[in-house]
Amino acid sequence: MVTITVDSLDFSYQSTRILHGLNFTVGEGTVLCIVGPNGSGKTTLIRCLDRILHPSGAILINGKHIRDLGRRELAEIIGYVPQIGAKIAAATVFDVVMMGRTPHMGWQSRKEDLSLVEEAIQLLKVDHLADREFNELSGGQQQKVLIARAVAQDPRILLLDEPTNSLDIHHQLEALAMIHRLSRKTGITVIMAVHDLTIAARYADQLMMLHNGLIVGYGSPEELITQERIREVYRVDAKIFRDPEAGLIVTPLHPIADVIP
Numbered sequence: 001m002v003t004i005t006v007d008s009l010d011f012s013y014q015s016t017r018i019l020h021g022l023n024f025t026v027g028e029g030t031v032l033c034i035v036g037p038n039g040s041g042k043t044t045l046i047r048c049l050d051r052i053l054h055p056s057g058a059i060l061i062n063g064k065h066i067r068d069l070g071r072r073e074l075a076e077i078i079g080y081v082p083q084i085g086a087k088i089a090a091a092t093v094f095d096v097v098m099m100g101r102t103p104h105m106g107w108q109s110r111k112e113d114l115s116l117v118e119e120a121i122q123l124l125k126v127d128h129l130a131d132r133e134f135n136e137l138s139g140g141q142q143q144k145v146l147i148a149r150a151v152a153q154d155p156r157i158l159l160l161d162e163p164t165n166s167l168d169i170h171h172q173l174e175a176l177a178m179i180h181r182l183s184r185k186t187g188i189t190v191i192m193a194v195h196d197l198t199i200a201a202r203y204a205d206q207l208m209m210l211h212n213g214l215i216v217g218y219g220s221p222e223e224l225i226t227q228e229r230i231r232e233v234y235r236v237d238a239k240i241f242r243d244p245e246a247g248l249i250v251t252p253l254h255p256i257a258d259v260i261p
Ligand SMILES: Nc1ncnc2c1ncn2[C@@H]1O[C@H](COP(=O)(O)OP(=O)(O)OP(=O)(O)O)[C@@H](O)[C@H]1O
Pocket: 013, 018, 036, 037, 038, 039, 040, 041, 042, 043, 044, 045
């Protein structure tokens, strides 16, 4: 299994600096949720971790720089679930999930590839959609198929960019509980950007809070989610409850008016 270490990571779009000297380590089998306001850099960080973007500083997987991994090697280690919206060339759901096996396959799929695809399709409960065209599915259905594709890939690290933003509450809970169980069962490390603080607190072992491209908090949900921090980072007054079954519940009350000098 794997440990990810990020050291002095900086990223700029043209001349605008977006991520500022990030340092953190994610241990194997950890579920880390990245939270933070719009534009704080969550997607940018996830795209750096998947080597879609090329930051300065170092991203090490078990001590090896991801820059030095071959494309295939990287795809065997990291699975990425993008935000939905990206068009995929015309393909059925089954074929999209099968794409997850590409880094592991030769010219032909083996029995093992087929059984991992079928397992992922069942785990995400998209079996009834298997023959449908991916591009004709609803946003939530597409989201589940993209998670299934990454699960079929059988990576050591799973990166997810707001994996539940098109899912209704039933499917949110189902998908996140499945990802959490998968991590517990296989030791896969999960890093996901999540907006909903209650959801993040419930499923994360660790939370990272980003604000203006800086890490302003890293720790357990109990440590990280406080009224003061939510006020400071989100400019919102919130109530925080502790429910024995659901854990931390964050209820935003109202935005704090910014004082314009
Ligand atoms: N392709 C791009 N070119 C220039 N700037 C970009 C580009 N993509 C994102 N940015 C900027 O980078 C900053 C961080 O964006 P990012 O998408 O990482 O934030 P985020 O935390 O994921 O936001 P959200 O919660 O709204 O999805 C924002 O200021 C955004 O405008």
